[in-house]
Amino acid sequence: MDxxxxxxxxxxxxxxxxxxxxxHDTAAGLPAGQRNELVxxxxxxxxAALPSDALETEAEVRNVLDRLGPPEEIVTAAAEGxxxxxxxxxxxxxxxxxxxxxxxxxxxIAALLVLGLGSIIAWLLGLLVGLAxxxxxxxxxxxxxxxxxxxxxxxxxxxxxxxxxxxxxxxPGSGGAGSPNPEFALMADPAEMLWGGALFFGPILGxxxxxxxxxxxxxxxxxxxx
Amino acid sequence: MEPGVAKAGVSQLRRGALQYCVLxxxxxxxxxxxxxxxxxGEVDGMVTSEGTIYPLLSRLRREGLVETTxxxxxSGPPRRYYRLTNAGERALDGFADEWDRFRTAVDQLLNx
Numbered sequence: 649m650d651x652x653x654x655x656x657x658x659x660x661x662x663x664x665x666x667x668x669x670x671x672h673d674t675a676a677g678l679p680a681g682q683r684n685e686l687v688x689x690x691x692x693x694x695x696a697a698l699p700s701d702a703l704e705t706e707a708e709v710r711n712v713l714d715r716l717g718p719p720e721e722i723v724t725a726a727a728e729g730x731x732x733x734x735x736x737x738x739x740x741x742x743x744x745x746x747x748x749x750x751x752x753x754x755x756x757i758a759a760l761l762v763l764g765l766g767s768i769i770a771w772l773l774g775l776l777v778g779l780a781x782x783x784x785x786x787x788x789x790x791x792x793x794x795x796x797x798x799x800x801x802x803x804x805x806x807x808x809x810x811x812x813x814x815x816x817x818x819x820p821g822s823g824g825a826g827s828p829n830p831e832f833a834l835m836a837d838p839a840e841m842l843w844g845g846a847l848f849f850g851p852i853l854g855x856x857x858x859x860x861x862x863x864x865x866x867x868x869x870x871x872x873x874x
Numbered sequence: 875m876e877p878g879v880a881k882a883g884v885s886q887l888r889r890g891a892l893q894y895c896v897l898x899x900x901x902x903x904x905x906x907x908x909x910x911x912x913x914x915g916e917v918d919g920m921v922t923s924e925g926t927i928y929p930l931l932s933r934l935r936r937e938g939l940v941e942t943t944x945x946x947x948x949s950g951p952p953r954r955y956y957r958l959t960n961a962g963e964r965a966l967d968g969f970a971d972e973w974d975r976f977r978t979a980v981d982q983l984l985n986x
Contacts, residue, residue: 717923
């Protein structure tokens with residue numbers, strides 16, 4: 649980012665400059681990139697905190713700097729963050745930076761296979777088993793699981809509703825009176841065939857779509873950071 | 875035990891919990907640094923020095939629990955927006971569970 653003290657005319661208050669200079673000096677022990685980033689962030693914070701027309705009062709400036717805290721404390725916090733084993737720092741629980749369980753394991757592969765193909769073999773049962781496996785996995789977030797459930801649910805329920813409505817006569821279909829071909833009344837009406845077919849393929853297509861979605865999402869998860 | 879020791883104990887707890895409080899603030903959506911810091915600063919007893927949140931945010935970023943995007947702002951230079959990653963959400967969920975258990979246990983033992 650292109651930042652320059654002098655670029656913002658009249659915004660540099662001597663107290664702020666002194667503070668930032670002290671921060672910069674105290675941070676001498678940090679890696680250069682981290683040091684500069686820290687000073688920049690604090691500088692931006694100060695700018696955001698002070699009124700935007702360069703006439704902040706000294707009291708306001710002191711207030712902002714007080715709230716920020718002493719540069720020494722800020723640098724200590726930064727140093728603790730970079731040390732692998734700082735005695736005072738509280739480590740995150742292992743699952744937070746766990747790189748092992750966050751890729752595709754047996755559960756995830758089984759979930760995708762059953763979800764994608766199980767519905768072909770066992771229709772709704774396959775779909776349900778697949779979804780159960782998805783929900784038992786720890787790889788995907790709640791939202792991803794909801795999307796994966798919603799897709800086949802929608803593709804199944806909507807045709808189910810329409811098809812049922814046709815059968816009981818609420819929608820045009822051979823269930824109603826006015827069928828154009830009375831001799832074929834017992835055979836499936838084209839509209840019914842359409843929605844009946846959609847109902848049949850709903851779980852299959854929905855399961856496949858959900859499986860693809862989860863496969864993509866699963867690969868996008870961050871795996872390793874240092 | 876000196877009273878100072880108790881204070882130090884709670885301050886350790888606070889340090890441990892603070893990162894999760896930051897993650898929790900991001901649950902509802904992305905925020906930029908200044909917003910986050912101010913919100914935290916306004917919760918009584920949470921932060922003594924707002925400036926220390928910035929190194930914390932950097933650490934969360936390095937550990938993959940948050941990610942950032944720069945966005946243009948009408949009122950000045952581009953701002954860095956923070957948001958939770960999937961790993962961050964998982965870590966937060968895990969902490970929330972642990973915290974519930976812990977808080978209940980301590981409250982019980984302290985008879986509060």
